[in-house]
Each structure stands twice: as C-alpha cells, then as structure tokens.
Amino acid sequence: MKVLVALKRVADPDNANKIKIPPSGEKIDTAGLEWKLNPFDDYALETALRLTENGKNPKARLGEVVVVTLGPKECETTLRAALATGADRAIRVEATDEELDGRIVAAALKTIIAEEKPDLVLMGKQAVDGDNNQVGQSVAELLDWPMATFAATITEEAGAVVVGREVDGGVLTLKLGLPAVVTVDLRIVAPTSVYSAQTDRAHKYAEGVRFAALPAIMAAKKKPLVVKPLAEVAGGMSRTAHYSKFEPPPQRKAGVKVQDVAELVAKLAGEAKVI
Amino acid sequence: MADVLVIAELSDGKVRKTTLSAITFAREAAPLLGGGFSILVLGAGAKAAAAELTGFGAAKVYACDDPSLAQYTAEHFAPTAAAVGKSFGVVVATASSFGKDLLPRVAARLDAAYAGDCSAVSGEGGKLVYKRPMFAGNAFGYCTLSTPLQVVTVRQSEFAPAAPSGGASPVEDVAKAAPGAAAGRVQFVSLEQVKSARPELGDASVIVAGGRALKERFNELLEPLADTLGAAIGASRAACDAGYAPGDYQVGQTGKIVAPKLYFAIGISGAIQHIAGMKGSKTIVAINKDSEAPIFQLSDYGLVADLFQVVPELTAALKAKKAAG
C-alpha cells in the first residue's frame, strides 16, 4: 500500500513554558524554542511504516511512504529524519508559517494527494502548537474521501482499513474503503494497535515509535526530496484565520499542604465548601 | 446581519447535553452579529429530539430525520449540515468528539474558515473575535476569520449549558442532502460504550482522576471514592496508555477538557498536557508522594502521602461524614 503522511514541525510543547508573549501581545515569541516533529505526526509516521511492512520482518519494505510538509527550509531536517526512519520520498511546500492556516494547508495537501494518489493518507489528529484539529477532516472533505479521526487502532483488510476511533464514551469502529484519510490519536503506537495485511495478528510491536539507525541516517541524505512553491499547490489562496493578539493564561497559585486526610476533609468542607 | 446555526448532537435519539453549550455560544454571538440563531438536529429520530429544543429561543429548529443517519458518520452528516448552514453566518457545535470530527469537514465543504475549541467570543466592529487556547493552554489567541461564512467549535467547559427561555420555536423538516462518494466507502461497524452510572466527565461537578501510580488498583481505589462523592472518574494519559483506565477517561490537552467544582489529582505528576485539561477546575486537590511534583504548584490543597494508604482513608472519612449528615 502507498501511504502519504503529512508532517508538521512544532515548537516543542514540553518546552511550552518557555513560550514568551511580549506585552504588546501581537505575536508569540518562538525565539529560543526547540523545534520537533508534532508528536501525533510522529505517531502517524510510525503507523505508516507498520502498514507497509510485515511486522515480523520490518527490514523488507512492502509499500511506499511519502512524507509531506509545508514550511520553511528548516523543516527539511524533519523530513530527513522521517526518511531516515523509513519513509521513501519527501515533498516540502515552501511556505512561511505566517502564510499558512488550516484551510490553506488542507487545500495544498489535496493538490498533492490528487497527484500522488496514495491508498491512505495519515495525519496527526492535531498539531500541538495551534491545537486546531482541522486539517485531516478538511482534506477528506476536499477529496470526497471517507475518514476516521482519533484513530487508536488500524487493521488493513482487502481494499479497506478497519479503524477503532476514541470517541466520547468509548470506541467507535468504522470500516473505510480505500482511498481514505485517517488521523491518529496517542494510543495508535501501542504494541497491538496497527496491523498491515501481511502482519500476523498475534504480532506485538515495541511500544512507541521506532528510531533511525545510524546507517539509515546517512542513506536518508540520498533519498528524494522535492520542493514545490505554495502557489503551485494552493494557488491564489491567502490565509483567512488571523490572530490579532495573544495573552498568557491566568496563573493559578499554589495553595496549602495539608498534614493528613482529616485536615483535607475539614478544609474541603469548612473552607472551600465543596463537599 | 447574520444568523448562527447550532448543530445539535444526539445520543440514542436524545439531545446530548453538549448541545446546550453551543446554544449558549449562539445566544452570545447572535446579538453581536445583529441576528438570531437556529438549531439543526440530524439523525434517526431527529424529529422527536427537535421537540426537546423548541424552548431555547431559536428562530427555527430544523430536523433532518433519516434512517441512514442512525449512526453518526461525518460523510453522511456533513452534506446536510453544509446545505442548511450555507445560509447562515456562523455554524457552531460543541467541541465534543462529534463536533471536532464533523465541523472541520463542514467548513471545508463550505470553503469557510474554521476556529476550533473556542473558549470565548466577543465582537469588534461587527466581526466576531474568538478566544482560543493554544500550545497546550500556554497561550490564548484572539482569532478573527475573514470568510463570509465561519465554522467554529466551542469548549463545553467554558460555555455553561443554556437554560430554556420559553417560547416555542417552529420545527421544520429538511431533507437529507445527497451524500458524496465518501459516504459510499464508510461503514459503521460498532460502538463499544463504557456504560457507567456515574456522571459524564464533561458534566460532573466532582472528578476523581488517577495517574500511572495507581497501577492495576486504579478501579479498586478510585471507584469507591468516586461513588462516595457522586463523581466522574478521569485519568492521566499514562494511566490510559498502560490500560489501567479506558482511553475516554483521559483528561488533558488531547483528552477531555474539564472544569468541575472539585478535582482530585491522585498519583498524577502534573505534566503540562494534563494541566491543560483541568486547570479551570474551581478547587484542585493533589495527592502525591513526591512533594516536588508540579501538580502541587496549582493545587489548592496538597497532601504529600502514599496514595495506597490515604485514598482508602479518604473514602472512609467522606463516607463517615456523609453518614453523619
């Protein structure tokens, strides 16, 4: 199967405390922040690799994985890392972060997907910088393809994928005829979450994502990476979501430490009046 | 002048309480646009469910009652939502897993800009300004959309459920719009629901949340405490990933966003992604054996102790208090 994965590099959310908002509030100051692949996209890439191999023999690649990003030149580091992990080809759409919003990213990806004709498009359920949770659903609509968001499990069947989605109150399972779009949730990288048609259903993966071996990092430098201008894939569009101001959230103050259960219960009843 | 369309959410043919938060948004946004609001109910049994929503002041309640909508799939719902939505200025749903799945698809169909998970709305020169949490809750952004039609989802914890305002909105039937090729390739297989007598996380006024530290004793320790308090049970990602708790218990940036009156974080370290989902709680209690755990920086009451010892003690103390009246 041929899988296309959309990847975005984001300001490391675990370093988010370092996000600085100048008093004017006009933009978020990303200077000094570490960049890394959006964690959900990391999981989408791992999912793509699992779906294009026999889990028992991952060295023999059985399909093709194409990774795509929209962003400035620096994002090529992210693409090269994905190539080193096992992706076959990369596409970067030249764009500054200021030029993009979810609507444009979706339109651009639609153009690329129409050219590439993958069987499956995988994405993260959300990019953890903007927390939009928009692009996957939008791409599916623009293509008129079926979709499954918040995927926790994917099993390949003949011409289809069976996807377990994490929804309010439980797990909803859908069967999608290919081609389709799937956005992945955290637990997609658990040991028994993803099965390609070739992988034995008893196989257990190691928890989490795989890492590139050193020789693969060298080899990745030679894998194809093409760059396209934004105008070629999303011609004539400009952003329609505008941020006029940012502000830090109100800070909560640390309260008191209680000595024991009795004191806790007394405070909750007498002081906070919540029980 | 423009109107707001609320997309209602059904569960087993009944209106889900999440819908009432989107109605609150509509009541706030419509006057800013100089318009009113209507509600669209989609599903098998939509007609009966629509009757539950006629007392909220909507200009109209549209009902699309069709057997092919018995199970929710975005591919079947989006065309009708877009067909009705296109004569409105703003289409809104609550950011439940239903709203988050459907509305971006509706936005793309209408070529509308989208703002997800909004926590407040205000007006500026006749335009709506949406306040959105970003970067795991480490920043709020004020967002305007420059397409004539806008699609948004709103946080349930930030928009209090609307109370009925009386009146009787007329119910109007709408036919299901023809679905596209996508609908022919999606098939509902099953919905495994975790049935519980406890309140839903989004509605609960008390939440007892547990972390990785609880291990296999997650339920054994937390259920009696939750039952004593009439609380919902939540969990950290680590507890869900390890299988101690179901995935839909997860509270956080990428799980449920909650703001109860009282939140217990038990054996939870307080990672930013967890805090993003619960820091709006009124009173936070943390129980952790590590006095340096980051959760203590935002908890009102901290108890440094071994949870395996103090959780049963706490349950017993609360039970005794209840019995004493």
Ligand SMILES: Cc1cc2nc3c(=O)[nH]c(=O)nc-3n(C[C@H](O)[C@H](O)[C@H](O)COP(=O)(O)OP(=O)(O)OC[C@H]3O[C@@H](n4cnc5c(N)ncnc54)[C@H](O)[C@@H]3O)c2cc1C
């Ligand atoms: C993309 C992404 C999204 C994420 N989304 C979420 C999310 O939505 N929600 C979420 O919760 N996390 C999320 N996380 C994970 C988050 O970063 C943390 O890893 C997670 O919250 C940790 O869970 P925990 O506090 O249970 O576990 P730990 O961090 O391991 O903490 C366990 C705590 O228990 C305490 N403890 C241990 N034994 C005892 C004992 N006997 N008595 C008392 N205390 C004890 C320890 O001192 C420690 O503080 C996300 C991460 C990523 C990368």
Ligand SMILES: Nc1ncnc2c1ncn2[C@@H]1O[C@H](COP(=O)(O)O)[C@@H](O)[C@H]1O
């Ligand atoms: N600039 C981008 N380049 C490539 N993929 C993106 C970009 N922005 C978003 N995506 C994809 O869309 C998913 C959802 O993002 P969002 O809707 O912005 O939260 C991400 O997890 C990525 O897979």
